[in-house]
Amino acid sequence: MADTITMQVARYRPGQEAEPVFQSYDVPLRKEWAVLDGLNHIKDHVDGTLSYRWSCRMGICGSCGMTVNGSPVLSCATFLTDYAPGPVRVEPLRNFPVVRDLVVDIGDFMAKLPSVKPWLIRDDEPPEGEYLQTPDELDDYKKFSMCINCMLCYSACPVYALDPAFVGPAAIALAQRYNLDSRDEGAADRRDVLSSAEGVWACTFVGECSTACPKGVDPAGAIQRYKLTAATHALKDFLLPRGAR
Amino acid sequence: MSTFHNVVVVGGGGAGLRAAIAVAEANPRLTVAVVSKVYPMRSHTVSAEGGAAAVAGPDDSLEEHLYDTISGGDWLVDQDAAEAFVQEAPRELLRLEHWGCPWSRQRDGRIAVRAFGGMKKKRTWFAADKTGFHMLHTLFQTTLSNPDVVRYDEWFVTSLLVDDGQVYGVVAIELATGRVETVIANAVILCTGGCGRVFPFTTNANIKTGDGMALAYRAGAPLKDMEFVQYHPTGLPFTGILITEAARAEGGWLLNKDGYRYLQDYDLGTPTPHPVLRSMELGPRDRLSQAFVHEHDKGRTTDTPYGPIVHLDLRHLGAEVIDAKLPFVRELCSKYENIDPVKELIPVRPVVHYMMGGVHTDIHGATSLTGLYAAGEVACVSINGANRLGSNSLPECLVFGARAGQAAAEFVTSTRTAPGAAVYAQARDAQRLLEREFARHAEGSHIGGRERIADIRTEMQTAMENGAGIYRDGESLAKAADRLRDLRERFGRATVDDRSRTFNTEAVALLELSFMLDVAESIVVSALHRGESRGAHQRTDFPGRDDERFLAHSLVRRTPDGGGLVDYMPVKITQWPPGERVYGR
Structure with missing residues (x-):
């Protein structure tokens, strides 16, 4: 194994570069090193001006999503040796405006998230103790509760690339996380947004989101499942008089 | 530019968000802002694994949780605070349940609990x-439902606005634009978490740079019990990623290089096939990490390129238990060590994990400065004393986050002191001062050569590990203090190459390093003064606990020259006089 690997890193500083350019750095190639360790090496020892987000370096905070050799990944959980002999091409996540270097603007997602009401909705007062929920009931939504908001699914989504109004995979999965929670009674409150043209129906079921998800959330599955729910509701609306729905 | 909110919460983790909700609930007419250097869901609370303690079952009692906490903290716990904590923890965890937290369940649908x-x-x-x-x-997600909570995401707080002992807001850099902004407030709640990054090997995320501790310290609030740094016994080598204590609670064993459950040699009980509470692998973290050092001294650890290790053995638990109870452990081992704990041993070593000390607060989260509150790891109430028990910190964030939020809301509701001219002057000066600071660190503008931020940071971390690690003595601490003084001087020559205003992470790293240097010094000076061994503070030159002289909290205040002045305040004892810590017998 060679002892270094070349990282080609996308640089963009507003006012300095008109458009992103690639800058090459040679970094040590060590078996334990994630792509993020390579970037940290650059930042600490070679070029302090490189900007990127990172925090937990254990794949749970969702900060360090990047495009590495064309694929959206968490840079803390993707290893340099997997790209040997290199070069490793590191770019910001796709489908987002670039703020600077590898930092993208996720404001669009942050604005959309509240629109699907991803919180527990109940009209009644909570019980004295806990809401009972069996392990099977927990399993119904558990997968969708694993989303770390890392944005890899939006970066992978061909629909979001063309239609920025699309609510998108993670937000829909999080809506389903509550819809399928036995404690929640808010499905009707989420219906308008989810059933809209920008909701589940925008999805053409390419499934790239579920492939990209580092946490096994399966947003594509959440979307397909909601299409069935939405279709059933539409049919009921059509067939049944108002009182019987 | 400046904005105003009645209450500003700095930090959007468990304590910060809970505090913000508490303010909004206490008085809906108040406006509350959460200012955080990362999006709230990136906060380090996200990395906590094992669980949150609160009395749940009929076989348990508040008394027992209280006693475990006090003895676990080697009697440096304020017992009135711990009483409030154990009493309110169940209600807080239930509220999280009502807000949708997917707690693991028993078959009948009730909350499940595990050993710790x-x-x-x-x-x-x-x-x-x-x-x-x-x-x-x-x-x-719950705060998203509350429009009264305003967020300032990715704003880095650089200082507190203080006038005549009262805090009136914060100065912050909006990272996306580089703009310096001030947020004026009637009260500020610090919820910025810990400072693990002052050490080289830590479970703590990159953002854990002791910001809130330094902000309070610089503003004149004392820090309490800073000498008590918790090493968690089971971190993965190289990365420092935590392998949760729950792995041992579910039945995992710690083995030395001979495959021997070495904890039996350190007064922690006798090995049994199934876990026994308060015994062996379920002993407290300070004692387990100390046992590792002794095993190493005896030559019974295994050397690796990333330091000596022992092994955590989960193989006998089987795939089913591991997948059901410890799936993240399996995922982390597979990803970062390329091993499967179902079939292989996990290499582990002690790793800096948690700060028992922090900004001195009372039982309501109030600090020594009027209008300044603190909660969570940044604060020291103290319920953790000389050693925190695993799973007490998550409920601490909730209980004291809520308390600080309520106290701040009451304060701003009852006392409407408006910020004076001095505060607005500070706000106006903030931008200029920061510009001057950066100009000073700009390339080529200083005499005596350039210094890299990362070099100073690494040397600080090494100084802390060597001088103020699991075992310390007067000499090692004095040496660390010297090194830190030297590094502070070199910090003046640290260079920022990045001239961009947009998302300048190098400037942030510089400010974080200056915070860390203050926090590191406060740790070392507090440790130097405490001539005894208690909990996580082990002095080889003072091997015994000394209740005569040191059954007391240390308080360190910053002096004008940047040094720390230490004095002590009594521990509040309500019902459990200091006793022996007994585990496994």
Whole structure:
């Protein structure tokens, strides 16, 4: 194994570069090193001006999503040796405006998230103790509760690339996380947004989101499942008089 | 530019979000802002794994949780604070349940609890082994439903606005634009978490640079019990990623290089095939990490390129238990060590994990400065004393986050002191001062050569590990203090190459390093003064606990020259006089 690997890193500083350019750095190639360790090496020892987000370096905070050799990944959980002999091409996540270097603007997602009401909705007062929920009931939504908001699914989504109004995979999965929670009674409150043209129906079921998800959330599955729910509701609306729905 | 909110919360983790909700609930007419250097769901609460302690079952009692906490903290715990804590923890965890937290369940649908280190009863609520992640996202999503909570995401707070001993807001850099902004407030709640990054090998995320501790310290608030740094016994080598204590609670064993359960040699009980509460692998973290050092001294650890290790053995638990209760452990081992704990041993070594010390607060989260509150790891109430028990910190974030939020809301509702001219002057000066600071660190503008931020940071971390690690003595601490003084001088020559205003992470790293240097000094000076061994503070030159002289909290105040002045305040003892810490017998 060679002892270094070349990282080609996308640089963009507003006012300095008109458009992103690639800058090459040679970094040590060590078996334990994630792509993020390579970037940290650059930042600490070679070029302090490189900007990127990172925090937990254990794949749970969702900060360090990047495009590495064309694929959206968490840079803390993707290893340099997997790209040997290199070069490793590191770019910001796709489908987002670039703020600077590898930092993208996720404001669009942050604005959309509240629109699907991803919180527990109940009209009644909570019980004295806990809401009972069996392990099977927990399993119904558990997968969708694993989303770390890392944005890899939006970066992978061909629909979001063309239609920025699309609510998108993670937000829909999080809506389903509550819809399928036995404690929640808010499905009707989420219906308008989810059933809209920008909701589940925008999805053409390419499934790239579920492939990209580092946490096994399966947003594509959440979307397909909601299409069935939405279709059933539409049919009921059509067939049944108002009182019987 | 400046904005105004009645209450500003700095930090959007477990304590910060809980505090913000508490302010909004206490008085809906108040406006509350959460200012955080990362999006709230990136906060380090997200990394907490094992669980959150609160008395749940009929076989348990508040008394027992209280006693475990006090003895676990080697009697440096304020017992009135711990009483409030154990009493309010169950209600807080239930509120999280009502907000949708996916707690793991028993078959009948009730909350499940697991064993944890130093706890005599099973009382640790958990969401598999991603408890902090689920708690944080539940809190974050709940705050989304509350339009009264205004967020300033990715704003880095650089200083507090203080006038005549009262705090009136913060100065912050909006990272996306580089603009310096001030947020004026009637009260500020610090919820910025810990400072693990002052050490080289830590479970703590990159953002854990002691910001809130330094902000308070610089503003004149004392820091309490800073000498007590918790080493968690089981971190993965190289990365420092935590392998949760829940792995041992579910039955994992710690083995030395001979495959021997070495904890039996350190007064922690006798090995049994199934876990016994408050015994062996379920002893407290300080004692387990200290046992590792002795094993190493005896030559019974295994050397690796990333330091000596012992092994955590989960193989006998089987795939089913591991997948159901410890799926994240399996995922982390597979990803970062390329091993499968179902079939292989996990290499582990002690790793800096948690700060028992922090900004001195009372039982309501109030600091020594009027209008300044603190909660969570940044604060020291103290319920953790000389050693925190695993799974007490998550409920601490909730209980004292809520208390600080309520106290701040009451304060701003009852006392409407408006900020004076001095505060507005400070706000106006903030931008100029920061510009001057950066100009000073700009390339080529200083005499005596350039210094890299990362070099100073690394040397600070090494100084802390060598001088103020699991075992310290007067000499090692004095040496660390010297090194830190030297580094502070070199910090003046640290260079920022990045001239961009947009998302300048190098400038942030510089400011974080200056915070860390203050915090590191406060740790060392506090440790130097405490001539005894208690909990996580082990002095080889003072091997015994000395209740005559040191059954007291240390308080360190910053002096004008940047040094720390230490004095002491009594520990509040209500019902448990200091006794022996007994584990495994």
